[in-house]
Amino acid sequence: MNIAPRYLGRGSWLARRDPRVLIVGLALFVFSVIQVWDLRILVGLALVAAVYYRSARIPFHSVRLQWAYIVFFVSFIVLANTILTGGDLRDVKSQALHVYFRMPLLNTPLSAESTSYAMAQYLRFLSMAAVGFPIAFAVAPGDIGPAFARLGVPDKFAYALDLTFRFIPSLAADMRATIDAQRIRGYEWEKKGRGPIGKLTRTVPLLVPVTVNAIVGAEDTIDAMDLRAFGTGRRSWLRELAMDRTDRLVLAGFGLLLLAVTAASLTGLTRLWVPPFLLPA
Amino acid sequence: MSTAALTRDDTWAVSSRTIVYAAIGAALYAVAAQFSFLLPGTASVSLRPGFAIVTFFGFAFGPIVGLFVGLVGNALADQISGWGLLTSWNWSIANGVVGLLTGLLGIWLAATIRNRPMRSAVAAAVAIVIGFLIVFSDIWLGTAKDVGVAFASNYLPVVVSNLIVAVILTPILVAAWDPVRESIGR
Incomplete structure (x- = not known):
């Protein structure tokens, strides 16, 4: 189990960008995508996301599990929306639906519109995930703090973000060491039976020592920061960030995309669209 | 030896201690959140033991840390x-608000519920219930x-x-931490 984000995109075109581009670009892209239900526009946005993702050169075999998780989770969201709403869709009256058949027991209609809606949801989430991936895998861990500080996050909280990324690998290692130590004492996390509460309480021998040790161990970090007069003045960062022309162009591209999508959304051009081939003859 | 818990006076103070506890808590939650299991008989309700880290850190170290x-x-x-x-930034905000509220309620309920583990559970x-309305x-x-889908x-x-x-x-975390807190004078 490798929990810590790995710098898999090292050396790629995207990893050479200022890390602020990846963070702001993602925010602009997410706000663009959530306004769109039209499959034609979503395909365009998915292409943008695919090109962006490819530029991070993240080896697929290293992130297979993450992609499997995304597909599973998106499928769950799509299914929940299809089954629980009884086929009702935003902006589409139930009389206007082109129904294929009704699901047994639930009587939920499966229609051309709900199929388009499901496809739109898949595209929306997969696009957002593709643009979000490079933050974990194509930003040098040491750049996180300076990037957020330069984005206007107060120095103390930017440093907290930096520390968080630094703590993850060591805490993950502590967790593994604690699991091994408890196993030697007969502990079995995967043990069946005793119900969900029993399973929950079985996490106590892991959660309590790891949490308390982490807090007690933090005293050294706190002392080190206090000795260096942390928080008494404006903080400087060892890593200087500077955007080049390409960085500005990428950000401008995402900004323009958001403007164009917002304009289209305000004029009603991003509503659900049903491809003709889905309509029953 | 100090046994002082968080008081109203230092609720919003941001010291090196606040920063390090916040970073430790966030890293612990990110690591522990990878462990979860489905509640039997349900299709979507998974128990994430790591979520207790959010409420514990909020209660023990204050609303900013939470x-x-x-x-x-x-x-x-x-x-x-x-x-x-x-991708789910609104869920992250909801989690943050839960940590914040646990910290605030932990302080507000101090006079009403003296038993700290009990108070932490109520907070x-x-x-x-309130935070996840987001x-x-x-x-x-x-x-x-x-609304029906969002609720169900x-x-x-x-x-x-x-x-x-x-x-x-x-x-359980509060009961385990309190003696340690007293022994190290925090």
Whole structure:
């Protein structure tokens, strides 16, 4: 189990960008995508996301599990929306639906519109995930703090973000060491039976020592920061960030995309669209 | 030896201690969130024992730490699992608000409930019920079609599962931490 984000995109075109581009670009892209239900526009946005993702050169075999998780989770969201709403869709009256058949027991209609809606949801989430991936895998861990500080996050909280990324690998290692130590004492996390509460309480021998040790161990970090007069003045960062022309162009591209999508959304051009081939003859 | 718990006076203070506890909590939550299991008989309600870290850190170290642990920890957990840092940003805010409210309620309820583990359970439970109301913003974001779906597939499962986790594990963590806190004088 490798929990810590790995710098898999090292050396790629995207990893050479200022890390602020990846963070702001993602925010602009997410706000663009959530306004769109039209499959034609979503395909365009998915292409943008695919090109962006490819530029991070993240080896697929290293992130297979993450992609499997995304597909599973998106499928769950799509299914929940299809089954629980009884086929009702935003902006589409139930009389206007082109129904294929009704699901047994639930009587939920499966229609051309709900199929388009499901496809739109898949595209929306997969696009957002593709643009979000490079933050974990194509930003040098040491750049996180300076990037957020330069984005206007107060120095103390930017440093907290930096520390968080630094703590993850060591805490993950502590967790593994604690699991091994408890196993030697007969502990079995995967043990069946005793119900969900029993399973929950079985996490106590892991959660309590790891949490308390982490807090007690933090005293050294706190002392080190206090000795260096942390928080008494404006903080400087060892890593200087500077955007080049390409960085500005990428950000401008995402900004323009958001403007164009917002304009289209305000004029009603991003509503659900049903491809003709889905309509029953 | 100091046995002082968090008081109203230092609720909003941001010291090196606040920063380090917030970072430790967020990292712990991001790591522990990778462990979860489905509640038998349900399709979508998974128990995440790691969620107790949000309520515990909020209660033990204050609302600012709680907010950071929930907000950043959840975003990082999503990022590590592949879901993306900002894909479900409203859920990260909801987690942060739960941590914030647990911290505030822990202070506000100090005079009413003297027993700290009991107070932590009550504070966590109320914070979860209120804080996760933010996930109804999924209707606006398009993840849930309407209030019915948002309630049945988002709000209810997350509140039920996190209530079970927080009400059981937060008092245990508080009961384990309090003697250590006293022994190290924090």
